[in-house]
Amino acid sequence: MSLAESWDRYAVGSKPRRTVNATGDTTWLNWTQYADHGPNESVLGPVAGSRVLELGSGSGSNLAHLATLGATGLGVDVAPAREAAARERWGSLPNLEFRTAEATAFLNETNETFDVVLSIFGAVWFVDPNTLLPLVRSRMALGGILAFSHLAPGSQGRAPAKAGLRHDHSPDEWRRILAGYGFSDVRVSLIDPPEGMTVDTMLVRARAA
Template sequence: MSLVESWDRYAVGSKPRRAVNGKGETTWLNWTQYADHGPDESVLGPLAGRRVLELGSGSGSNLAHLVTLGAVGQGVDVAPVREVVARERWGDLPGLEFRTAEATAFLSETDGTYDVVLSIFGAVWFVDPDTLLPLIRSHVAPGGILAFSHLPPGSQGPKTARAGLRHDRTPDEWERILTGHGFSDVRVSLIDPPEGAAVGTMLVRAVAA
């Protein structure tokens, strides 16, 4: 099974995001694997007028939220069904585009420059950082933000064929890798899980030097 087929099958089986969250909001940003848990978009700084790229944009809900706050959003996902779902739900939102592409292929072809790049359990977790990060850095404006989240290293992830492809790194390793690829001010947070859950979330933020 190809990479695209694998992710497309996973996407088809994924549960859609709720229409409204616990606060009654119709759009929101969720860094963790738990509903209504963790920090919000303030991790990314001011968003009005900013060009935002999400690698692994899924159903588009996180990126759509940033666009409602004034950002211009480009979402990229390797699974074709993700683009279909995202366009169906968010296609009428101005300033928001979705594209089916593998992350490194997209970054190798695009001439776009972004102020913010984010990956929530997305490409940064699944693509060799020594391949992906230089490509990301080449498309982030100086002073721009890269932020991504994934499960902490060594934690039990989804029992899928993709589990062996994850690039788990410790906080110290991420700081070293990101600094080596042109980023600075690396901050790594370990977000505790909500009560009753066992696995937290790692959130990494860095600035394009």
């Protein structure tokens, strides 16, 4: 089974995101696997007018939220079912586009430049950083923001291990890896789970130097 087929099978079995969150918002950004938990888009700074790329954009909900704040968004996902779901739900929003592609293939082929690159339980977790990060940096504007999240190393959660090898790294390892590929001001934090849950989320933010 190919990578795209594996992720497509996982995507088809996923539950759609709610239409509103606990506070009644119709769009929102969520860095963790838990609903209504963790920081919001302020991690990225102001996004209005920014060109945003999400690698592993899923159903498009996080990117759509940034589009409502004035960003121009492009979501890339390897699973065709994800693009279809994203277009169906968010196709009416302006300045928002979704494509089916493997992350490194897209980065190798595009000549676009981005101010913000996101990976929320996405490509940064599943693609060798020694392959992916140089490509990401090459497509980022100077001073741009790379931000990604995944389960804390050693955690067992809902993300599909069967879909590929996870690249779990400690905070110090991420700082070293990112610095080696042209990123600075690397900030790593662990987000505690909600009460009654046990799995932390690691959130990493870095600037294209």
